[in-house]
Amino acid sequence: MSIIRRVRDITLATLNEHLEKAEDPVKLIDQFLWATREEIIQSERLHAQYSAHGQHLKMQWLQAEQQREKREQQAVTALKAGEEQLARIALHEKASAEERSAQYRDLYEQSRLNMEDLEKTLQEMRSEYQIVYDKREYYSARMESLKLQQRMNSRYSAAGAGGKPEGMFRRLDDRISGLEHEARSLRDLRQGGPDFAAAERGAVNPKVELELEQLKRKLGQGG
Incomplete structure (x- = not known):
């Protein structure tokens, strides 16, 4: 899932360094938030796809497992009836079902691990987004206070130029x-x-x- 994290030009680790050089820190923070939000949206879509794919793999695995058990019971029934050839056929199909079951089980487990990794990444990005968003509100308030202070200073300077x-x-x-x-x-x-x-x-x-x-x-x- 690290590929998802690399699409951003600025990460949380380097954001502070960029902020120190930015003329408009709030604008830079907004760019970071927008990029992070886009990543979250894309990751949520990928998570939904992984979830659907994982359910499909699990269903295939369980169906193969049921088929394996069924063929095993059929082989036992055929042997009890003296049908050795039928028992042999049933056991052959059992082996195929067992192979498919193992394959789909492995695919499902890998998909589950990937989805868990993606969920952790999503949680980190959401946490980053909230932290930076809160900071954005704080810095935006500070910038607005600064602008108001500058306007007040400008008015007082103009008034002072004309004398009291x-x-x-x-x-x-x-x-x-x-x-x-x-x-x-x-x-x-x-x-x-x-x-x-x-x-x-x-x-x-x-x-x-x-x-x-x-x-x-x-x-x-x-x-």
Whole structure:
């Protein structure tokens, strides 16, 4: 039955080695399970064929054995009746039946041993399948947890790139505070008293005009 076990590319003994190199362990496990399941199906079919064949061999063996016993009784009956030639014929047929009985018995025993071997192989494969299937469910759950963790990390990274809400509003507060400061400064200037009023009426101070031009250039407003 070892021929059945060799059709798989990956056996349970080498599965772990392949898993260490696999990018997607769950996919590899699924391939192993599929191959094992196919072997189990084929082995179950072969087991059914062996069972039917074994029953046929056993029937042939038992029929030959019954024929042997029958011919032996006939030989005894013929001798009792003084029919020596008939007894000789019956014993000849008895020997043929005995030979057939031994042949079918040997075939049946070999078939029975093969079927027992196949049953052990089937039991091992079913056990392997269940063990790997349980591991598959475990690793599948781990992979799903990993994917969810990666998605969560990605969302947090995206949120972190834009800054926390507190930081965003702090920057907005600073901007508004700056605008408020500028507005107050202009208000204070307009309420600055006689000097500011004189400037408003058009009094020209060369020094002031020079500094004004410097400020314009600094602010990019120069003509």
